[in-house]
Amino acid sequence: MKQSIMKKVSLFLILTFVISMAAGCSSKKSGDAGSADQKAIKIGTKNFTENLILGEIYALALEDKGFKVERVFDIASSVVHTSLVNGDIDLYPEYTGTGLLAVLKLPLETDPQKVYDIVKEEYAKKFNVVWLDYAQANDGQGLVITTEASEKYGIKTISDLQKNATKLRFASQGEFDIREDGIPALEATYG
Missing domain, CATH: 3.40.190.10 (Periplasmic binding protein-like II)
Incomplete structure (x- = not known):
């Protein structure tokens, strides 16, 4: 990020x-x-x-x-x-x-x-x-991914994650999905 x-x-x-x-x-x-x-x-x-x-x-x-x-x-x-x-x-x-x-x-x-x-x-x-x-x-907010998913899809960066977003399930805690500094910021930057 x-x-x-x-x-x-x-x-x-x-x-x-x-x-x-x-x-x-x-x-x-x-x-x-x-x-x-x-x-x-x-x-x-x-x-x-x-x-x-x-x-x-x-x-x-x-x-x-x-x-x-x-x-x-x-x-x-x-x-x-x-x-x-x-x-x-x-x-x-x-x-x-x-x-x-x-x-x-x-x-x-x-x-x-x-x-x-x-x-x-x-x-x-x-x-x-x-x-x-x-x-x-x-x-600070951060994202984690399992080693298995990282290796399977070649995900090392958030840009890699964005390219594979439809293949993964995402879970968050708290208000990350609605706060301006959470998912909305990721979407604005990475699509």
């Missing part, structure tokens, strides 16, 4: 700051994050393994710093953003590409820094939500 199509989407942790929580924490002495009257930070996750793991990592990191954490895991991907905006959760791991395409419904952009800048600005304006600095990890 061409690099512009195969963009790597950095993982981001988005977080809304609840003024009362910030005020409550700022009045405490340093190192007193875990006091009994502290409000728990509600961490949400989407309902797939990678997001559950990331949510748990964030929860453990906050607990390690003395914060109370309430896990609100396994939220349907279609409603997790609404849960954040409505205050049902305080933060969750999100992808810039998902923020750009699925939430903001803006056109595809393939430059990772531009995507981050756009979602950071638009989430602040539209939802009063803060995107934190992105994690040093990324998640």
Whole structure:
């Protein structure tokens, strides 16, 4: 897949700051994050393994710093953003590409820094939500084929795959078949 199509989407942790929580924490002495009257930070996750793991990592990191954490895991991907905006959760791991395409419904952009800048600005304006600095990890779409099918049809590239598309069964997960950076991008590039 061409690099512009195969963009790597950095993982981001988005977080809304609840003024009362910030005020409550700022009045405490340093190192007193875990006091009994502290409000728990509600961490949400989407309902797939990678997001559950990331949510748990964030929860453990906050607990390690003395914060109370309430896990609100396994939220349907279609409603997790609404849960954040409505205050049902305080933060969750999100992808810039998902923020750009699925939430903001803006056109595809393939430059990772531009995507981050756009979602950071638009989430602040539209939802009063803060995107934190992105994690040093990324998640990109990819295609895999069995060795048997690759050898049988001589498929080594996506162009080879396109030439043999009628001979193969294709399966995808999530929204790959409808997202602008998934099948529609492949079709626009390769036919």
